[in-house]
Amino acid sequence: MIRYGQFNHALRRTLRWKGAARACLEQRTPWVSNIHSPTRTTHSSPTPCRQRHEPRRYSNATQQHKQTRAFHPIFILGLLLGGTAYYLATPSRKSSTLNSETFIPYTITSREAISPTSVILTIAPHHPDPSPPYLLPGTALWRHTLWSVEFKQPEVQIARHYTPLPPLHGEDPADGRLRFHVRAIGRGEMSNYLSRLGVGRDVWLRGPHAGFDVLRRLGSQSQVVFLAGGTGLVPAMQVAKAVLDSSDETTVRLLWAVRKREEVQSCPAVATSWWNLWAGKNPAELPADLESPSHVAAHLREMKALYGDRLSVRVAVDEEGTQFRERDIRQAITAPTNPPFSSTSPSQGCLFHDQQLHEKASEFEKLGGACLCPTSNAAQPGKNLFMISGPDGFVSHYSGPKVWLGGTLTQGPVGGVAAQLQRRCPSLASDWLILKL
Missing domain, CATH: 2.40.30.10 (Translation factors)
Incomplete structure (x- = not known):
């Protein structure tokens, strides 16, 4: 084991050797530095530079050597103390279960x-x-x-x-x-x-x-219309299960647009699809006896069997010329409900129910916050929900594009088909909240 005195003596010898080597190199090498220069400079003759700095180099050699001897231990000690403090102050990153901080x-x-x-x-x-x-x-x-x-x-x-x-x-x-x-x-x-x-x-x-606190926005209202494109159906299924489980009076109408029939049926393509046989060029209800359903369609069928008439699923297939038009959305929104719809008149300025305030809102929100709407009787303030999820082009067409604001993707103003419906159906603007995912 090396004793402290031996270690200190070896350290001083090493530092003296470094100081001597540095002085030797400085005598042989012109003092030229391009590190802080904005342009690269070539010196044709090192003599002026050497003469300008040579007196300072030799006169301060002993002082530089002492500073070097003092600097190295202090620097090492600072690194050790700083590293220890950082290690103790930093939370553990070795969590083995799902969390919002580490992968x-x-x-x-x-x-x-x-x-x-x-x-x-x-x-x-x-x-x-x-x-x-x-x-x-x-x-x-x-x-x-x-x-x-x-x-x-x-x-x-x-x-x-x-x-x-x-x-x-x-x-x-x-x-x-x-x-x-x-x-x-x-x-x-x-x-x-x-x-x-x-x-x-x-x-x-x-x-x-x-994501959005859907139940808090829905309140005592009972209608959700969800227009989903492709895999945008998955958040629609999340919302449907949550709101249908929360109240026996809630109804959900899913409008699912897919590119190809194979997203719905796991079978070879045929000349005419089952929904074209029934509905011509219009979207059709997902039948309970659908043959060879895909994994997602089978899951939807199971949900329909569980919730009955409270859940409706209509499908449109792009490659077969069916799509959801303005009239399809209007019919879904204006469909009669049981019990009949009654407005709770949410107030302006509420983060949960004011459509204009949602323009700068992200779909990823912090939990909590207070609803500023007035309460009446036992009714909880709320609005019916028209939600749109899918590829960017799909969302933009039906409800206007989302907008980047300060590095955050926000809802942006209501546009597209939804804006046209708001102008033609005033109740959509007053009684419904439009959310983009």
């Missing part, structure tokens, strides 16, 4: 292809959590009406939000498994990466991240 590994346990570009991925955590953060403590109920997690693409270090499918009937969400509907799109770095992964591969998640 946690999950393993793909199932991969079901729906179409050449769409898959259902089921994933399970490496370390099961007896109390997942997305469940209410001690229950199998989701904590948030609308929520998502982030997936990380480790190859290019990007992250994207994905919404998990609600659990199937009889599933125990406490086991930690989550299911996602992923569709590879164009140059989508994340969607293409996830769609290529097979069973046994790991993915990295962070979350949960809460």
Whole structure:
């Protein structure tokens, strides 16, 4: 073992050797530096520079040597103290269960292809959590009406939000498994990466991240119309389950637009689809006896069987010429309800019910906040909800584009088909809240 005196003596010898070597190098090398110069400069002759700095170099050699001897131990001590303080002040980053700060590994346990570009991925955590953060403590109920997690693409270090499918009937969400509907799109770095992964591969998640507090916005009202494009159906299914479970008087009408029939039916293409046989070129209701339903369609059918007439699902297929037009949305919004709709007249200035204030709002919001609407009798202030989810072009067409504001993607003004409906149906502007996802 080296004693303190031996170590101190060796350190002084090392520092003296460094000082001597530096002085030697300075005598042989012109004093030229381009580090702080905005342009690179070439000196044709080093003599003027050497003469200008030479006296200072030799006169201060002893002083520089002493400063060097004092500087090194102090510098090392500062690094040690600073590193220790940072380590103690920084929270642990080794959490093994899902959280909103760090990415946690999950393993793909199932991969079901729906179409050449769409898959259902089921994933399970490496370390099961007896109390997942997305469940209410001690229950199998989701904590948030609308929520998502982030997936990380480790190859290019990007992250994207994905919404998990609600659990199937009889599933125990406490086991930690989550299911996602992923569709590879164009140059989508994340969607293409996830769609290529097979069973046994790991993915990295962070979350949960809460979305709009749908129940608080709905209040005592009873109508939700959700227009979904492609995989935008998943948040629609989240919302439908939450609001239908919360009240027996709530009704949900889902309008699902897909590109190809194979998103709904897992069968070879035929000349005429089942909904064209019934409805011509109009969207049609998803039948209870649909043959060869896709994973998502089977899940929808199960939900329809559970909630009955309170849940309606209409489908439009782009490749077969059916789409949701203004009249389809108007019919969904103005459909009669039981019990009849009664307005609670939410006030302006409420973050939950004022459409204009939502223009600068993000769909990812902090929990809490107070509703500023006046209460009357036992009715809870609220508005019916018209929600739109899907690709950017889909959302822009039906409700106007979302807007980047200060680095945050906000709702932006209501536009597109929804704005036309507001002008033609004043009740949509006064009694309904339009939300873009």
